[in-house]
Amino acid sequence: MAGWQFIRLQIIFPLILLILFLVDGNLASSLGLLMQAPIHAIPMLTFTWLFYAVQFGIQKEIPYYTYVVIFGVLFDIFYTGILGTYTLAFLLATIVMDRLRPYFDERMMSGLLLLLIGQIVYLLVTFVAGQLIGSANLSMLSFVVYLVLPTMLFNLVTAAIFYFPSWSLFQRLS
Numbered sequence: 001m002a003g004w005q006f007i008r009l010q011i012i013f014p015l016i017l018l019i020l021f022l023v024d025g026n027l028a029s030s031l032g033l034l035m036q037a038p039i040h041a042i043p044m045l046t047f048t049w050l051f052y053a054v055q056f057g058i059q060k061e062i063p064y065y066t067y068v069v070i071f072g073v074l075f076d077i078f079y080t081g082i083l084g085t086y087t088l089a090f091l092l093a094t095i096v097m098d099r100l101r102p103y104f105d106e107r108m109m110s111g112l113l114l115l116l117i118g119q120i121v122y123l124l125v126t127f128v129a130g131q132l133i134g135s136a137n138l139s140m141l142s143f144v145v146y147l148v149l150p151t152m153l154f155n156l157v158t159a160a161i162f163y164f165p166s167w168s169l170f171q172r173l174s
Contacts, residue, residue, distance in 0.1 A: 020049050023073060042154075073087050089126045
């Protein structure tokens with residue numbers, strides 16, 4: 001890889017990650033359609049961008065886990081106020097996706113299955129953390145039906161729409 005391509009990747013990847021971090025919060029607060037009680041669909045655009053890095057092999061070319069921890073801490077500070085929950089969720093889910101990645105190919109359906117596994121890990125970590133600190137008082141069935149399923153549906157559709165444009169962008173950057 002040419003030096004200028006490496007620098008472009010070093011600048012564009014975290015810049016898009018920052019933009020998606022801001023859009024995540026904005027979508028969650030402004031799209032009431034996603035948060036109609038009792039159903040809640042949480043946008044996970046930042047996590048999806050981290051998935052694309054794993055799916056397309058970019059995580060080896062950038063300080064990937066540094067970005068994962070930084071944006072996990074930012075999520076904790078800006079969106080929950082409880083330090084550690086999203087940091088751990090981002091970290092564990094991306095590690096699981098990274099470890100499972102060799103068993104999947106680059107086809108979109110395989111990638112979406114990998115994203116689905118990562119989302120399950122992410123949401124379970126946040127649910128368990130919420131149960132431990134007493135901020136989540138849902139049963140597991142309510143959690144799955146009213147939060148996990150709508151969240152996965154929304155984010156898998158979003159990831160499918162942007163799968164090939166993201167792949168094309170990463171091909172140009174690396």
